[in-house]
Structures are given as structure tokens and as C-alpha cells.
Amino acid sequence: DTAVSQTPKYLVTQMGNDKSIKCEQNLGHDTMYWYKQDSKKFLKIMFSYNNKELIINETVPNRFSPKSPDKAHLNLHINSLELGDSAVYFCASSQGIQAGTTAGELFFGEGSRLTVL
Amino acid sequence: SQQGEEDPQALSIQEGENATMNCSYKTSINNLQWYRQNSGRGLVHLILIRSNEREKHSGRLRVTLDTSKKSSSLLITASRAADTASYFCASNYQLIWGAGTKLIIKP
Numbered sequence: 001d002t003a004v005s006q007t008p009k010y011l012v013t014q015m016g017n018d019k020s021i022k023c024e025q026n027l028g029h030d031t032m033y034w035y036k037q038d039s040k041k042f043l044k045i046m047f048s049y050n051n052k053e054l055i056i057n058e059t060v061p062n063r064f065s066p067k068s069p070d071k072a073h074l075n076l077h078i079n080s081l082e083l084g085d086s087a088v089y090f091c092a093s094s095q096g097i098q099a100g101t102t103a104g105e106l107f108f109g110e111g112s113r114l115t116v117l
Numbered sequence: 118s119q120q121g122e123e124d125p126q127a128l129s130i131q132e133g134e135n136a137t138m139n140c141s142y143k144t145s146i147n148n149l150q151w152y153r154q155n156s157g158r159g160l161v162h163l164i165l166i167r168s169n170e171r172e173k174h175s176g177r178l179r180v181t182l183d184t185s186k187k188s189s190s191l192l193i194t195a196s197r198a199a200d201t202a203s204y205f206c207a208s209n210y211q212l213i214w215g216a217g218t219k220l221i222i223k224p
Contacts (some may be wrong), residue, residue: 004159041203043160043214056212090159095213105150106211108159 003027006091006109013081014117020077021112022104031055032074033106034066035090049074070113081116088113123206123215131223135191138218140206141186149189150180150211154203163191163204196222 006023013019025032033056034046048056049068063079078085091109120140124139140149148167152160166173166182166189174178179192203217 041216043205043216045212045214058212092160105162106152106160106207108161110159111157113124 003004003105004091004093004109006089006111006112007059007108009110010115012115015081015083017081018077018079019081019114020075021089021091021114022073022088023109024073025093025107026072027093027107028097029095029107030071030094030114031094031096032068032071033092033094034074034076035092035108037088037090037111039087047074047076078114081114083116086114123204123218125218126216127219127221129221129223132196132198134196136196136220138191138204138220140189140191140208140215142189142206142208142213143187144208144213146184146208149180149206149208151178151180151189152205152206152207154205154217156202160205166204180218193220196220196224198222210214 004025031050033048037043047066051067051085065077068074088111092106094106096104122141150165151163154160164175166180177194182189201218201222207215
């Protein structure tokens with residue numbers, strides 16, 4: 001059983017399109033995250049949700065909108081895709097609130113490689 | 118910069134040798150964690166060290182933390198081919214990451 005699964009694994013699309021990446025975790029964690037890893041391998045947090053509430057929203061364009069229908073799912077929708085959005089997007093989960101308390105071990109999905117042409 | 122930094126960026130050693138990589142960070146931390154990323158895969162948690170700890174061991178891994186210097190090191194002893202991967206440190210509630218150290222173990 002995959003602990004954190006995200007789909008699709010690969011996504012190739014044209015500039016200007018809208019796309020979504022889905023993430024599900026079966027670990028019973030209460031906190032989920034989206035990270036972006038660029039071509040130079042820098043990993044940067046984008047969003048974090050705790051029990052379906054947004055708790056971290058880093059400086060990310062409004063074209064990126066996370067949605068958490070329940071605490072086991074966190075989806076990422078991207079509008080009007082740009083070339084610079086090409087990256088690998090990782091979903092992760094952990095138990096515990098990110099800010100203010102000790103964040104525990106993160107469990108990552110396998111990543112979704114987005115290529116914008 | 119908000120990013121942590123791993124050093125060196127790349128490290129190539131012979132199987133059986135020890136590998137040491139370093140991490141520096143800029144803000145105060147509650148804990149610091151190390152992760153491994155195999156090529157094309159997600160990150161896997163290796164070890165967590167709290168700010169009041171100076172050293173921690175887990176199998177062939179040894180992590181040290183110097184909060185006065187805002188730095189940490191990860192030592193992998195008796196390296197194996199399977200240790201080939203990129204290694205990342207994460208601090209400040211895992212908001213801040215570096216670009217990783219790419220470790221290559223030569224057979």
C-alpha cells in the first residue's frame with residue numbers, strides 16, 4: 001500500500017492550460033503539504049494544510065490553488081500554466097501542525113513531473 | 118536567502134569509505150531533519166535531531182548539530198552503492214531546504 005500517492009506522475013501540457021495534481025495519504029496524518037522542486041533540485045514549500053485548513057501559504061502565484069476536501073486529500077490546481085511552472089511537485093504528509101509545534105517526519109509522494117511547453 | 122545550504126554540492130567516494138556532508142541554516146530551529154532522495158523518487162526521512170541534542174546515531178548514520186554555528190553534519194559510515202542518492206537537510210519546521218548533496222558511491 002502506497003502511503004502518499006499522487007497522480008499523475010508525468011504531465012506534459014501547453015502554456016496557458018489549466019491542470020490539476022491529486023494527492024492522497026492513507027497514513028491518518030492531519031497535515032499535508034505541497035512542495036516544488038526546480039531543475040536545480042531546490043525544494044520549496046508552497047502550501048500546508050492541517051485538518052483541511054490552510055496554515056502555510058508561501059509566496060506562490062494566485063494561479064496555484066490548493067484544495068483539501070478532507071484531511072486525507074490535498075489537490076493542487078494550476079491555472080494559466082507558464083514555462084516557469086515546469087518542475088517536480090511533491091505532496092507530503094506528517095502528523096502534527098507545522099507552525100508552532102515540532103513538525104514530525106514528512107512522508108513524501110513520488111512526485112509529479114510537470115513540463116510546460 | 119531563505120534556503121538552507123548543503124555542502125558539498127557533490128561527493129564521489131569509493132564503496133566502503135565514509136561520507137560526510139554538511140548543512141548550514143540561517144534561522145533558529147526546533148529540530149533539523151535529514152532526508153535522502155534517490156533519482157526520480159520522493160524524499161525519505163533518515164533522521165531527526167532536536168535543537169537540544171548535539172549528536173544522534175541511527176545505524177550507519179551519525180548526525181551532529183551545532184546550534185551556535187547553525188550547522189549540522191551527516192556522516193554515513195562504510196558506504197554502500199545503495200547509498201548513492203541526494204541528501205537534503207530541512208530546518209525551521211521543514212520550511213527551508215537546500216539543494217542537497219549528491220552522493221555517488223563508486224563500486
